[in-house]
């Protein structure tokens with residue numbers, strides 16, 4: 681591992697543990713699991729990413745969400761992304777969250793509830809509360825948290841809910 685800062689020790693330790701497990705369980709060699717770690721993901725939608733660009737692999741983690749959620753809770757995201765790395769090395773071509781990926785998650789002991797990291801989306805909202813706006817319609821089935829620009833666009837053009845036909849309003 682290179683080009684990393686040491687400020688998230690719990691996350692880095694977790695990655696080491698996953699590495700050891702991947703070497704043992706999937707017979708991958710250590711160098712194939714070498715990966716750069718960046719904490720520069722800044723997205724109101726994405727919790728983490730596994731990226732391969734020009735043959736260089738990296739994890740991109742969202743520092744704001746780590747701070748909002750706490751490192752320990754963020755480990756679900758780390759396991760999720762690490763499983764993508766294992767699938768990439770072991771199978772190369774496989775559906776992003778297909779059966780190979782699910783099997784890796786299973787062997788990593790990830791709880792099935794963490795396969796979709798929706799439980800962490802509340803931290804995304806917390807971390808980016810200044811960049812998000814909530815809107816709702818009359819039927820209340822549609823209560824949406826959107827980026828401010830998108831929400832404002834919908835409000836400005838008086839967009840209507842497809843279910844109840846009422847205009848969206850901002851929720852305070």
Ligand SMILES: [Zn+2]
Pocket residue numbers: 760764776777
């Ligand atoms: Zn994924």
Ligand SMILES: [Zn+2]
Pocket residue numbers: 817818819820821822841842843844845846
């Ligand atoms: Zn509605």
